[in-house]
Amino acid sequence: MRRAAILLAGMTLAAMPAMIAAQAGDDPALNPLGLANDVKVLSPRDPSVRKATAIVNGTIITETDVDQRLALVLASSGGRIGDEERQRLRLQVLSNLIDETLQIQEAAANKITVDKAEVDQSFARAGAQFKRTPAQFTEMIRAMGSSPASLKRQIEGEMAWRRLLSREVEPFVSVSDEEVNQVIARMKASKGAPEYHVSEIFLSATPATDQQVLANAQRIVEQLRQGASFPAYARQYSEASTAAVGGDLGWVRAEQLPDALAAPLREMGPGQLAGPLPVGGGYSILAMVDKRQVLTTDPRDALVTLKQVTITFPANTAKEQAQPKLTAFTEDLKTLKGCGQVTEFAAKWQADVVDSDQIKIRDLPPQLQPLLVDMRIGEATPPFGGSEGGIHSLVLCGRDDPADKTVPSAEEVSSQMTDERVNMRARRYLRDIRRDAVIEYR
Structure with missing residues (x-):
């Protein structure tokens, strides 16, 4: 909301220039910038010239900086990007690096810095999300064509900007009780x-x-x-x-x-x-x-305990060859009588078993969610396959149904509205910083 x-x-706001231009017609006095409509460009811009690097208030952004940050973006997109799109994305990455530099500079001007230890801790937490140690995460990033320094620079920029906003913007943003009550009333009515x-x-x-x-x-x-x-x-x-x-x-x-x-x-x-x-x-x-x-x-908010049973086939097994085993596996799953039999069942089929606890149904693949919602404790899903290989089935071992939804507290609503207003003021703040910056493209 x-x-x-x-x-x-x-x-x-974005629509206003177009609206003004449409109303202005050929009257220069009504042009948004007060310019005549018959302007002539005296020196053509060469579209083949692309500025790859920049100096932002004396801080240099190198081509290597752009390459390494671009590599992170491409990795998150699976690398499926054509050369033309890559060039456009490269220019956008440069623009983002300029903003990041301006944010770090503005924070420093306000005596706000981020310690290296804090950046390293955040870097380690990011690696932990991929189940990697900092050293393993570093190698993973380098394999992408980037560097840990690039990601740490991004972390530093985000942390510095958040601290600057918390000191220079958030204290001056307020939300009244009346506004909060109006939002809560609308939620109840909806x-x-x-x-x-x-x-x-x-x-x-x-x-x-x-x-x-x-x-x-x-x-x-x-x-x-x-x-x-x-x-x-x-x-x-x-x-x-x-x-x-x-x-x-x-x-x-x-x-x-x-x-x-x-x-x-x-x-x-x-x-x-x-x-x-x-x-x-x-x-x-x-x-x-x-x-x-x-x-x-929403029943999909239920937390479930599962056992995932997986059988595999030799490489290059034809579908016709696998079908008899798959059919027998499907029928045998119907005979399962609770999670207590899974170990014996898996041994019979030489299957792998993975236990998962406190998984929210809505976090599972969309195709499986309605199956789990309607299943009873001890039942198994029909077999399914995926990009990981093998044939799987999920056995439902337990379920904690979600509590009834309640109206958010006034504090929660107020916090959300405050975040929204801080976000809007942050955009204006960055716009003003850009306007006053000295940026030289190379």
Whole structure:
């Protein structure tokens, strides 16, 4: 809900130049910049000239810096990017590095620094998410064509900027009790209404740039459909305030969004894309992460305990050869009478067993979620396969059903609204820093 308001505000602001231009016609006095409409460009810009590096207030961003950060972005997108798209992404990475440098410089100017030990700790936590030690994580990053220094620089920039905002912006943002009560009242009135977890990429456009922006948006959608990372592309391309969080709008209701976005949203399912969609001031690309009903308990929020049973086949086994074993395995699964028999069952089939505890059903692949919702304790799913190889079945050993949904507390709502307003002021803060910066491209 909170990020939807940011999106709407961003679209309204982005639409203003185009609206003014449309009203101005041929009257130079009404031109947004007060320029005549018959301007002549006296020196053509060479589109083949691409500035690869920059000096930002004396700090040098090298070509190696750009290459290493680009490698991280490409790794998150699976590397499935053409040469032309890679060049556009490279320029965006340079722009992001400039912003990152400005943020670190502004924090330092306000006597805010980040200790190396803090950066190293955050780096280690990032590696732990991949089940790697810092040394193993370092090798993993180098194998991508990047370096730990590049990721640590990004970590430093994020930490410095957050601390700067907490001191220079957050203390001056307030949310009244009346505003909080209005939000809570609207949530109560909307109980049972569909709600969507959405991510978005917004590209601003003017009448003069409309076709170019549309073509760029179409290329982004094509890359996303081929498996590119939506959060990575949102961070690099989106001009909405949600870019910093990978385009995540959070949970919204369709009526909170412009009609151009609301209509396709109602028809989308989890994992689907929509766009480019024309909206005021540009184009949006939407990704449906999940859907639910407001203040309604979702059985997919249940926590389950599972045993995963996996059988494998020799390499290059033909489907016809595997079918008899698969059929027998399927029938034998129906005879299981609880998790206590899984060990004996696995020994019979020379299967591997993996125990998983406290797994939320909604975190499992979408195809398996309805199966687990309807299963009883001790039952096994039908066999299924995946990109990992082998044939699997999940045996349900326990389930903790979710508690009834309640209205968020006033403190939670206030915190969300505060975050939204801090985010908006942060954009303005960075805009002002860019305006005053001395940037030399090389």
